[in-house]
Amino acid sequence: MRRALVLLLLLASCKRGTETRAAAAGPTIINCPESGCAANDGPARDGGELRVHVEAEPAILCDLVEHDVWSRWIVENQVAETLFYQDPFSGALAPRLAEKFELDDKALTLHLRAGVRWHDGQPFTAADVVFTLATARDPKVGADQAADLAPVAAIRAPDEKTVVLELARPAPFLRQALAHISILPEHAYRGLDLRKAPASRAPIGTGPFRFAAWHSGEELVVERNPDYWGPRAHLERIRFRVVRDRQVAYELYRRGELDVMFRLPAGRFDEARTDARLAGHRLLAWTMRTYFFVVWNTRRGPLGDPRVRRALTMLIDRARFTQIAFAGHARPVTGPYPPNTPSYDAALHPWPYDPDAARALLAEAGVKSLKLTFLVTAGSRTVEQLATLMKEDLARAGVELDVAMVDFAVQLDRLRHHAFDASALQWTMSLEQDNFTMFHSSQADAGQNYGAWKNPDADALLEKIRATSDDDARHALDRRFHALVHREQPYTFLSAPEVQTLEAPRVRGLRPSTDGFNFAEAWIAP
Amino acid sequence: MLLKRLALIPPTLVGITLATFLLVHLAPGDPATARAGNGRGVSAESLAAFRHAYGLDRPLAARYAAWLGRSLTLDFGDSLVDGRPVRAKIAEALPSTLALALLATLFAYGLAVPLGCALAAGDGRRWARAGSAILYLGYALPAAAAAMLLLYAGAPYGGRGAGVLTAGAACLSIAAIVRLARYQRGALLAALRADYVLTARAAGAGPARVILRHALRNALLPMVTLLGAELPALLSGSVIVEQVFGLHGLGWLGFEAVLQRDYPMLLGLATVSAVVTLAGVLAADAAYGAIDPRLREHRA
Numbered sequence: 001m002r003r004a005l006v007l008l009l010l011l012a013s014c015k016r017g018t019e020t021r022a023a024a025a026g027p028t029i030i031n032c033p034e035s036g037c038a039a040n041d042g043p044a045r046d047g048g049e050l051r052v053h054v055e056a057e058p059a060i061l062c063d064l065v066e067h068d069v070w071s072r073w074i075v076e077n078q079v080a081e082t083l084f085y086q087d088p089f090s091g092a093l094a095p096r097l098a099e100k101f102e103l104d105d106k107a108l109t110l111h112l113r114a115g116v117r118w119h120d121g122q123p124f125t126a127a128d129v130v131f132t133l134a135t136a137r138d139p140k141v142g143a144d145q146a147a148d149l150a151p152v153a154a155i156r157a158p159d160e161k162t163v164v165l166e167l168a169r170p171a172p173f174l175r176q177a178l179a180h181i182s183i184l185p186e187h188a189y190r191g192l193d194l195r196k197a198p199a200s201r202a203p204i205g206t207g208p209f210r211f212a213a214w215h216s217g218e219e220l221v222v223e224r225n226p227d228y229w230g231p232r233a234h235l236e237r238i239r240f241r242v243v244r245d246r247q248v249a250y251e252l253y254r255r256g257e258l259d260v261m262f263r264l265p266a267g268r269f270d271e272a273r274t275d276a277r278l279a280g281h282r283l284l285a286w287t288m289r290t291y292f293f294v295v296w297n298t299r300r301g302p303l304g305d306p307r308v309r310r311a312l313t314m315l316i317d318r319a320r321f322t323q324i325a326f327a328g329h330a331r332p333v334t335g336p337y338p339p340n341t342p343s344y345d346a347a348l349h350p351w352p353y354d355p356d357a358a359r360a361l362l363a364e365a366g367v368k369s370l371k372l373t374f375l376v377t378a379g380s381r382t383v384e385q386l387a388t389l390m391k392e393d394l395a396r397a398g399v400e401l402d403v404a405m406v407d408f409a410v411q412l413d414r415l416r417h418h419a420f421d422a423s424a425l426q427w428t429m430s431l432e433q434d435n436f437t438m439f440h441s442s443q444a445d446a447g448q449n450y451g452a453w454k455n456p457d458a459d460a461l462l463e464k465i466r467a468t469s470d471d472d473a474r475h476a477l478d479r480r481f482h483a484l485v486h487r488e489q490p491y492t493f494l495s496a497p498e499v500q501t502l503e504a505p506r507v508r509g510l511r512p513s514t515d516g517f518n519f520a521e522a523w524i525a526p
Numbered sequence: 527m528l529l530k531r532l533a534l535i536p537p538t539l540v541g542i543t544l545a546t547f548l549l550v551h552l553a554p555g556d557p558a559t560a561r562a563g564n565g566r567g568v569s570a571e572s573l574a575a576f577r578h579a580y581g582l583d584r585p586l587a588a589r590y591a592a593w594l595g596r597s598l599t600l601d602f603g604d605s606l607v608d609g610r611p612v613r614a615k616i617a618e619a620l621p622s623t624l625a626l627a628l629l630a631t632l633f634a635y636g637l638a639v640p641l642g643c644a645l646a647a648g649d650g651r652r653w654a655r656a657g658s659a660i661l662y663l664g665y666a667l668p669a670a671a672a673a674m675l676l677l678y679a680g681a682p683y684g685g686r687g688a689g690v691l692t693a694g695a696a697c698l699s700i701a702a703i704v705r706l707a708r709y710q711r712g713a714l715l716a717a718l719r720a721d722y723v724l725t726a727r728a729a730g731a732g733p734a735r736v737i738l739r740h741a742l743r744n745a746l747l748p749m750v751t752l753l754g755a756e757l758p759a760l761l762s763g764s765v766i767v768e769q770v771f772g773l774h775g776l777g778w779l780g781f782e783a784v785l786q787r788d789y790p791m792l793l794g795l796a797t798v799s800a801v802v803t804l805a806g807v808l809a810a811d812a813a814y815g816a817i818d819p820r821l822r823e824h825r826a
Binding site for chain 1: 554555556557559562564568571573575576579604608609677678685769770772784786787
């Protein structure tokens with residue numbers, strides 16, 4: 001059955017291939033610089049509708065209870081707003097709902113913007129901010145952002161337009177964290193379960209777009225907020241069309257039923273670049289702040305020995321993985337910080353692919369035979385390719401890899417209970433990345449330290465990083481931590497895949513980034 | 527007979543829901559961790575609060591009893607994924623699935639009966655053998671491939687228009703057409719060998735009259751029985767067809783509920799599918815009686 005499917009799809013794509021040879025022009029391919037890119041030619045004009053592809057339907061439009069990339073995309077800084085706005089490339093923080101602030105190691109004082117109204121007409125006040133931050137900190141809510149608010153000892157509002165966050169310790173990541181917490185309207189949530197409040201399905205914000213409609217399984221619509229406090233958005237309406245299959249979405253895009261496709265399906269790049277139907281379109285190639293990695297469970301016998309983990313890394317042909325899984329469109333990474341930031345030590349190079357040295361290391365560590373369970377998400381093609389490659393590579397040194405494909409719910413359960421030997425995951429990083437929850441030994445039981453890595457030097461560094469307000473000093477510590485992780489290999493770092501975003505010819509001002517798009521910047525050319 | 531069948535429905539439903547309940551709870555994976563994902567804020571307190579809010583911390587027997595009590599009033603509880611009532615979510619997705627299933631059944635029978643008759647009438651001839659071979663090829667075509675091909679050929683996507691439903695139903699019905707056509711051919715061939723057909727022929731009836739007036743009526747009988755078997759499969763929806771054509775139906779709802787360990791959603795879906803399936807079986811039984819006078823007499 002599967003083979004028949006592949007054959008038929010091949011036939012279908014061959015047919016299109018000949019079309020493109022007849023007319024050679026494809027989309028304009030733009031390799032984005034690190035600062036991101038967008039087509040900005042011509043004067044900005046108002047009006048028009050943008051149809052944007054989203055790959056999954058969000059469950060709930062409230063980012064405190066749903067850590068869903070698509071709901072953030074749609075809500076954060078489009079419908080709802082945050083206290084600060086972080087440029088997704090430079091990391092610069094600009095005022096948003098907080099107009100001014102004062103920060104020292106004891107407190108962060110926020111002066112809120114005056115004259116801001118919620119989409120339902122109610123005034124925005126300090127009570128909304130206090131409610132949102134208190135909810136985010138509530139351990140019962142389990143908000144992703146709670147970890148970022150850990151240094152906050154108390155929150156108070158001396159008046160309608162001022163909020164003071166008293167700090168228990170220096171909080172270098174706090175303002176960045178506040179750039180990713182959408183402020184909720186207290187009046188719409190008071191006394192309600194966040195999961196069931198109507199405002200979690202029809203969000204009320206202060207942002208440049210108002211929520212308009214949600215047709216389950218089909219689309220979400222937002223429209224321009226004519227009463228926005230700041231510069232009004234150009235687009236009249238944005239339709240987020242839910243298309244779960246990327247191949248289907250790509251076909252819809254080719255037909256002109258979508259204006260923006262955040263990510264081209266894997267392996268379609270070479271076909272797209274010569275596709276005549278995409279002439280005049282733009283294909284933006286850029287790299288997300290994410291990385292694929294293999295986590296080793298350091299509690300499992302020999303995996304506790306850094307030499308063994310290093311040997312396993314050197315056994316895995318990571319360049320071949322990049323070639324197979326991403327057709328080479330990915331960059332290698334060596335540590336848990338975004339490359340091209342001062343936290344990332346660019347002088348470090350990936351451990352070489354060197355099976356001989358790896359075998360010698362294993363012998364030195366006294367490992368004669370090793371059998372590992374590799375826990376992976378079923379249905380992910382990238383991970384399946386990785387598992388196949390790793391099985392072959394590790395077998396060369398007599399390491400037997402037993403691949404366990406489970407669905408994500410089971411994988412999470414087993415990761416949390418450290419019931420695995422190795423697993424593959426992907427992390428998305430902040431521009432100022434705090435690695436405490438992934439690597440500190442205290443996070444083995446409640447956090448994301450799935451490999452239960454325990455290293456006193458790492459713990460000390462991570463604690464110091466969190467307490468260092470001075471940017472340069474902290475970045476120096478980051479680089480030291482990067483070097484330590486590189487040496488110890490609690491993870492085998494794989495690569496950061498390139499994303500290819502497609503934009504229709506008439507789209508302007510839209511900059512794809514790890515945080516999605518900022519639609520308030522976009523317009524539609526005539 | 528029909529009454530006896532009706533009396534069997536309540537215990538059947540309880541059995542189906544109990545089995546579903548046990549199956550979903552015995553599967554590994556926990557809805558609280560599945561919902562929490564690999565976010566950083568996940569704490570023992572947040573997981574416990576979630577379990578408590580949805581009653582997941584109560585014993586299994588108590589939970590099933592509570593569920594059964596509520597579901598008698600058609601309240602299937604709230605989805606663990608988005609907190610919306612399961613009933614509302616099913617009601618949203620049911621129209622697409624029903625429309626697809628009915629349309630697909632119409633296509634399947636509308637094409638399979640004449641096709642089967644033609645193949646039986648032309649039995650042994652070259653064109654009939656070629657026709658059978660083509661049918662087998664169609665059977666080998668997976669719904670996913672057929673759906674993608676239709677999409678590449680310009681089939682519409684999304685909404686609930688006639689075009690997209692027709693395309694989806696066409697994909698769904700391919701396998702059923704082949705299955706049913708083969709049954710129809712076999713049943714008609716068997717009927718054509720029966721004594722009464724010989725009698726009809728001897729009485730001077732032409733080939734068309736023999737097939738349409740005498741043999742086909744008997745050969746239709748097994749086809750009606752098959753309706754009871756085909757309909758449930760169509761009604762449970764098709765993840766792939768729904769995904770390719772952007773139809774918001776029960777198939778996708780069920781698929782996501784399994785991945786997310788959304789217990790109330792799974793139970794609600796199982797119940798609705800069971801009810802619809804039993805209704806289909808009953809309808810087939812009733813039709814059976816209408817077509818075959820012998821069964822009518824038997825029942826009276």
